[in-house]
Amino acid sequence: MNKRNNIRAFINCNIIDGKFEKDKDTVRKGTILVETADGKGKIKFVGNKDEVSIPNNCKIVDLKDKYVLPGLINAHAHLFGDGSPTSPEQLKRTPDENLEYMKSSLGKHLIKETMKKNAMAALHAGVTTFRSVGDPFYYDIEVKNEIKNSPEVGPTMLCAGPMICITGGHGYKFISQAIDSPWEGRKKVREHIYNGTDLIKIANTGGVTDSKKIGEAGRAQMTYDEIAAICDEAHRAGYLVASHCQSTKGLKEALRAGVDTIEHGAEMDDEVISLFKHNPRSLRGYSSLAPTFLTIYYILGLSTKYTKLTDIQFANGKIIEKRMSSGFKTALKNGIRTALGTDAAMPYVTHYGTWKELKLHVRDGGTTNRQAIMHATKSNSEILGIDKEVGTLESGKYADFIVVDGDPIENLNYLGSPYMVVKNGQIVKKTDDYIIPEIENMIKKLDKEM
Ligand SMILES: [Zn+2]
Known part of the structure; x- marks a missing residue:
């Protein structure tokens, strides 16, 4: 004042x-x-x-x-991790033990410290706004408020709170909370809104990093009725819905049900293309695609010895990479709105490395540098609904x-x-404090080849 x-x-x-x-x-x-x-x-x-x-x-x-x-905008990040591969202690824990750890006061404290550091790492690298699309409990919202109330300037954060999945679905007992019927979906959306989330994030298909079978990444998990109920409830309150979605079947169900942004993506047929461009059940009449190439680039470029993923997860990564770049190219060809996100927190994807995703838009999508910059700035702001401010x-x-x-x-x-x-x-005060040398050494070669 x-x-x-x-x-x-x-x-x-x-x-x-x-x-x-x-x-x-x-x-x-x-x-x-x-x-x-x-x-x-x-x-x-x-x-x-x-x-x-x-x-x-x-x-x-x-x-x-x-x-x-x-300033760059990262449309898809998670705050819980800094890009370091899963620690040996964490790998030893069962999902229930891990949940207990994350809930414990020590676990919560350490996770929130990491989250705060990651948010500031992003800002120092020029990411002035980012969207966290799935973090444990509502820690992202707590961190957002703590940063807002601190004297130091912080990034603008849009937070989804925990992702919504089905029992056993993507992120289950980690960064997701399960629903198993349309009404449970509505209730979870109401809880999220009450707890201060800025958007709703769901997983309507399986994902790579917790898959246990080949083909699990992209398998349609949430039903159409569940997705539609979640979208309807979110849209009634003016909230956008983002969905983790990695197969054509998943895309169809998500888009028909009204999802606003498809995260990652897959091959598109004519129905999918036309639903992206004109989607009557979405909040704004269209849907957008947010591919995340950096994660898959490192997962496939580094040995599982370093990423700490299983051979099955690596194999699923390969399948998803093909789908994602096919979807991205089709989107560009057909004038589908395209966002830029990194999936920071995944192995070797740092919060300060967002700029590298632009290089992958050029490499994997054949965009110009100018177009990649536009994806990370103007397009992202429009897709995230913050274009009046940034x-x-x-x-x-x-x-x-x-x-x-x-x-x-x-x-x-x-x-x-x-x-x-x-x-x-x-x-913002300049510092190199956020650079993680162990990660940089590991990805040096891959970064040069981008
Ligand atoms: Zn993600």
Whole structure:
């Protein structure tokens, strides 16, 4: 309340505003004016320096001809893990023992510490907004509130709380809570909303990392009636539903039932394509695809000795990789809205490595660098329903941006180590504290081959 309004001018930069409207992407000799009131910094002006006069007494930050672009958004992350493979202690526990551990005060404390660290690691790497799509209990929401109430600036977090699955389904007794009928589904949605989630995440098919049989990843688990009840209940309250979904059958059931974002994805036929583009049961009349390539890249690129996955999980990973890239290519060809997410927390997928997913959109989907940047910024903001606040650099939106040494449209590697991260108009203190050397050593070679 006592913080007075103040204006800061970021000058002398090349601005990629993220609107991607014309061929002319970059504003040369740019200036960004940011007005901060009560800790919230909003963009007051963005454009060429000749179009604005810098107010007196305003703080000036000279960006030395570097490049500015909107802060990255990660549409698919989990906070519970930092990318380290499952520890030997955890591997020894039964699912029930693990649940007990996560519920214990020590377990909860340690998990929440990791979650907080991961959120800040993302921010320091330029991820100014992310969506956590499945974490134990409601710890993600607790962490979000603790970060919000701390004096240090934190990322914007959209939290799903625990994923909703069926008994024995994907994430069961870990990051998911089970329902076994449409009405149980409705009740779980009501509980989630009561507990402060920002969206609903379900698993309508099986997944790779807890599969015990070949073919389990992508097997349709939740029934159409259960998915439809969950979507209806969520949409009544204005909440979006995201679904972990890795087969064509799963896609059909999820989309027909009204799921808003398909996470990961699979091969699409004509019905699936048309449901994505026009989905009468979805919240906004269309659905979007959020593939996650980084996870599968490391799972398939590293030996199971290092990922701590079983041979069956590795084999399922191979199946899913094919499906996911097929789905992504079809989506791009048919103008289906596409998000960008990493599945951070999976083996070797760090929260500070989000930028690498952009390289995989280029590699696996054949997008341009420009399009990959758009997926991570503007498209993500629209798909997540936060495009009035973030996603592009425009007057009236939050001043969330990153400053990098060279033109990321020319070379995405510039995103790997931002010169500066600005969140809500505040400059985030630069640190390498979040880098995990054990992980970096293991993936060095794979990262070079991207
Ligand atoms: Zn996930």
